[in-house]
Amino acid sequence: MNGWLVAAATLLVLGVGPALWGAATGPVRRRVVAQNLATLLVCLVMLLLAQGYARPAYIDLGLVLSVLGPAGTLVYARLLADELAAVPPTARVARAMTTLSVAAPPLVLPLCVVTGPGRSLAKLLVIGALLMAGNTVSGRAMAGGAHLQRETHDG
Amino acid sequence: MADLLIVLALTLVVAAATAAVFTRNPARQALVLALLGLALAVVFTVLQSPDVALSQLAVGSALTPLMLLLAVRKVRGRGRHDGRAREPR
Numbered sequence A: 001m002n003g004w005l006v007a008a009a010t011l012l013v014l015g016v017g018p019a020l021w022g023a024a025t026g027p028v029r030r031r032v033v034a035q036n037l038a039t040l041l042v043c044l045v046m047l048l049l050a051q052g053y054a055r056p057a058y059i060d061l062g063l064v065l066s067v068l069g070p071a072g073t074l075v076y077a078r079l080l081a082d083e084l085a086a087v088p089p090t091a092r093v094a095r096a097m098t099t100l101s102v103a104a105p106p107l108v109l110p111l112c113v114v115t116g117p118g119r120s121l122a123k124l125l126v127i128g129a130l131l132m133a134g135n136t137v138s139g140r141a142m143a144g145g146a147h148l149q150r151e152t153h154d155g
Numbered sequence B: 001m002a003d004l005l006i007v008l009a010l011t012l013v014v015a016a017a018t019a020a021v022f023t024r025n026p027a028r029q030a031l032v033l034a035l036l037g038l039a040l041a042v043v044f045t046v047l048q049s050p051d052v053a054l055s056q057l058a059v060g061s062a063l064t065p066l067m068l069l070l071a072v073r074k075v076r077g078r079g080r081h082d083g084r085a086r087e088p089r
Helices: A003-024 A028-052 A056-079 A081-086 A091-115 A119-154 B004-022 B026-046 B050-086
Strands: none
Touching: A003 A028, A003 B004, A003 B026, A028 A056, A028 A081, A028 A091, A028 A119, A028 B026, A056 A081, A056 A119, A056 B026, A056 B050, A091 A119, B004 B026, B026 B050
């Protein structure tokens, strides 16, 4: 068991566990953010596992998840729009989503350094960019969608 | 020591499944089910079968919640429609 696997196990316990708790309790806005956080964390866990098992092919899992995760959050923002509008996301939620989008690339960077130039590096860079863009877009969709709904309800 | 990751991932699956059972609202259950899908994908990856994990990711984290939410939406819309039609005028 090397350091990468230890890091993956730590991320599972300290990251995905609390995210599960957040998704299982509380208001809808917190659940959606917790689910988004879990997607991001599991994506990073996949990358760490790929490095830990020394199998570059496992990086594809992270790539798929970085595409599917934000798409799923957009689906929730759209289909749960009524409930999100009833209890609109606070500024804290929007800030949390922004923090998530900024926090992803620094976590991918060490993996990039270890991987060295090549195909895997390109994949990792794409994953980092996708995570950042996806979290930004889905955060804006959650805040913006609820805001629009409220305006139409008022008007 | 190498089994630690497997144990952790399985514990996550058990916790997510229990949480999904005890969440009664289907719309909220969809979110917990998405997490259950993610946990299962981690289990499959730890057990060295990335192909299964890949399909589990697509089905568990995206398709199942989407279908559940669409079904809830359709049922609710129909219920509202019927209620309005039955209202005495």
